[in-house]
Amino acid sequence: MKKLLILGAGTAGTMMANKMRKQLARDEWDITIVDQYKTHYYQPGFLFIPFGMYTKNDVIKPKSDFFPVGVNVIYSKIDKIVADKNQVLLDEGVVLQYDYMIIATGTRTAPEEVDGLKGNLWYKDIFDFYTIEGAVALAKYFKTWQGGELVINIAELPYKCPVAPLEFAFFADAFFTERGMRDKVNITYVTPLPGAFTKPRATKMLGELLEQKNINIIPDFNIMEVNNEEKKIIDYGGKEIPFDCLVSIPTNMGDDMIERSGLGDDMNFVLTDKFTLRQKDHENIFVLGDAANIPTSKAGSVAHFAAEILEENLMCAIEGRPLTAKFDGHANCYIETGYGKGTLIDFNYDTEPLPGSFPFPGLGPFGLLKVTRTNHYGKLMFRWIYWHILLKGKEMPIDSEMQMAGKKL
Amino acid sequence: MDKLIAGVNVSVNEEGYMTDSSQWTKEVAAAIAAEEGIELTDKHYELIEFVRNKVANGETLTIRGIGKSGVVSAKEFYGLFPGAPLKKATKISGVPKPTSCI
Numbered sequence: 001m002k003k004l005l006i007l008g009a010g011t012a013g014t015m016m017a018n019k020m021r022k023q024l025a026r027d028e029w030d031i032t033i034v035d036q037y038k039t040h041y042y043q044p045g046f047l048f049i050p051f052g053m054y055t056k057n058d059v060i061k062p063k064s065d066f067f068p069v070g071v072n073v074i075y076s077k078i079d080k081i082v083a084d085k086n087q088v089l090l091d092e093g094v095v096l097q098y099d100y101m102i103i104a105t106g107t108r109t110a111p112e113e114v115d116g117l118k119g120n121l122w123y124k125d126i127f128d129f130y131t132i133e134g135a136v137a138l139a140k141y142f143k144t145w146q147g148g149e150l151v152i153n154i155a156e157l158p159y160k161c162p163v164a165p166l167e168f169a170f171f172a173d174a175f176f177t178e179r180g181m182r183d184k185v186n187i188t189y190v191t192p193l194p195g196a197f198t199k200p201r202a203t204k205m206l207g208e209l210l211e212q213k214n215i216n217i218i219p220d221f222n223i224m225e226v227n228n229e230e231k232k233i234i235d236y237g238g239k240e241i242p243f244d245c246l247v248s249i250p251t252n253m254g255d256d257m258i259e260r261s262g263l264g265d266d267m268n269f270v271l272t273d274k275f276t277l278r279q280k281d282h283e284n285i286f287v288l289g290d291a292a293n294i295p296t297s298k299a300g301s302v303a304h305f306a307a308e309i310l311e312e313n314l315m316c317a318i319e320g321r322p323l324t325a326k327f328d329g330h331a332n333c334y335i336e337t338g339y340g341k342g343t344l345i346d347f348n349y350d351t352e353p354l355p356g357s358f359p360f361p362g363l364g365p366f367g368l369l370k371v372t373r374t375n376h377y378g379k380l381m382f383r384w385i386y387w388h389i390l391l392k393g394k395e396m397p398i399d400s401e402m403q404m405a406g407k408k409l
Numbered sequence: 410m411d412k413l414i415a416g417v418n419v420s421v422n423e424e425g426y427m428t429d430s431s432q433w434t435k436e437v438a439a440a441i442a443a444e445e446g447i448e449l450t451d452k453h454y455e456l457i458e459f460v461r462n463k464v465a466n467g468e469t470l471t472i473r474g475i476g477k478s479g480v481v482s483a484k485e486f487y488g489l490f491p492g493a494p495l496k497k498a499t500k501i502s503g504v505p506k507p508t509s510c511i
């Protein structure tokens with residue numbers, strides 16, 4: 001029997017288990033998937049928790065609900081990949097052998113990377129919402145918060161779901177307005193980027209939205225430390241910003257296991273060819289999702305588009321053919337803007353987010369770079385699609401390759 | 410387009426970044442630095458060499474990477490190139506402006 005090994009059973013790993021079980025004959029191929037946890041979190045739902053729109057129960061399901069029949073599942077922490085021997089070491093000494101492997105171990109938040117971030121005020125006046133623990137703690141805090149300086153800070157690039165901190169700011173504006181205390185809350189968005197987003201048109205549109213909603217933006221801020229005593233954040237250039245409540249997007253890093261295995265960059269993201277999705281130094285290792293160092297957004301939608309490319313290329317590799325599929329970096333992100341409305345961006349390695357309609361040219365129903373009610377429903381629908389279609393690796397009526405039709409240059 | 414820097418014609422883009430890294434010399438670097446209000450010291454040149462080597466090897470530049478380079482700490486890096494250190498350091502090193510990707 002030949003062996004396909006999948007590391008990580010999050011969005012990307014689960015999709016690939018479903019896709020590859022359909023592709024590979026059961027009497028020829030063993031498929032094994034490994035993860036340290038039994039619970040699958042719908043991470044996009046974390047954004048809604050601090051504002052009481054979702055609770056923990058809305059975002060969790062057992063991972064086992066999503067694995068196809070005929071896949072071996074191991075719940076264990078992965079200790080190290082020994083790529084030269086085609087081996088993976090698990091905690092407790094188990095050794096797994098593979099012919100082909102997919103790394104899908106995602107990214108984790110690393111608050112310890114910024115001095116003082118995980119200090120006295122951690123989960124007292126300083127929170128993250130990229131973990132279930134942080135999102136739940138912040139929901140509790142906001143219930144009784146009297147207002148003051150609300151500072152949202154992105155520690156470092158890259159971070160997953162690059163629009164989530166903006167959505168958080170928009171939601172906070174609506175939340176405190178609806179509670180009749182917006183005049184007591186000053187919201188400041190502090191980012192290492194030169195503006196609200198990376199690309200010109202999206203930056204302009206989202207920057208204007210921040211302004212309309214009376215949210216201050218402080219760009220080019222690279223945080224050096226959090227001063228817990230004086231409640232302020234300080235950047236390398238010496239700029240200081242006081243806070244009463246700090247919502248941090250801590251440094252995002254790949255798993256430490258990648259560093260131990262010598263397969264990553266200085267943030268533990270796996271060195272990956274951005275077109276073929278193959279690991280840079282090993283022909284039988286492929287990488288999908290947030291774990292890869294490819295220059296596109298770290299998002300579930302990206303993992304979904306890339307999964308189709310990976311499926312094709314993995315089959316090429318297994319059958320000894322040249323890799324024919326080429327990933328274009330396609331990303332598609334719904335952005336909540338508050339008050340039951342949202343916007344949408346669609347882009348890839350080469351093309352910045354442009355205005356227009358999606359997915360059907362001229363018809364929509366979704367509007368690109370426009371604030372509409374339908375876009376908000378798109379985001380809410382995404383949770384259903386995620387659980388029922390995306391994780392199971394089923395086809396969606398959206399091309400994996402980005403389309404120019406329907407867009408205005 | 411071409412620009413006369415330190416007495417030589419150097420090709421640059423609209424933002425003033427050199428488009429042909431091989432045209433770089435210490436004199437050109439000093440002239441670009443002066444436009445940015447920076448006087449280059451030995452420490453600057455040491456860092457410039459690190460930056461040029463990184464880029465020549467096809468590696469991406471980050472503040473974190475420079476902080477771990479052994480040449481300077483992240484804080485010292487800000488001291489050498491105040492304000493926007495990565496943008497200024499790359500411009501003076503004659504390599505492309507790093508693109509932030511999120």
Ligand SMILES: Cc1cc2nc3c(=O)[nH]c(=O)nc-3n(C[C@H](O)[C@H](O)[C@H](O)COP(=O)(O)OP(=O)(O)OC[C@H]3O[C@@H](n4cnc5c(N)ncnc54)[C@H](O)[C@@H]3O)c2cc1C
Pocket residue numbers: 007008009010011012013034035036037042043044045046047076077078079104105106107129130131160161164255257288289290291298299300301302303333334
């Ligand atoms: C607040 C927030 C909002 C978001 N909103 C959106 C959105 O609107 N749209 C969108 O498309 N995306 C969104 N995302 C991003 C999306 O959730 C991720 O990009 C996606 O889940 C990545 O999938 P993945 O499989 O690469 O990683 P994950 O789903 O994180 O899975 C990685 C898995 O690997 C396991 N693992 C890691 N290391 C080890 C180890 N050493 N041993 C064993 N197991 C290990 C982990 O336990 C985990 O189960 C959001 C994320 C957050 C945090």
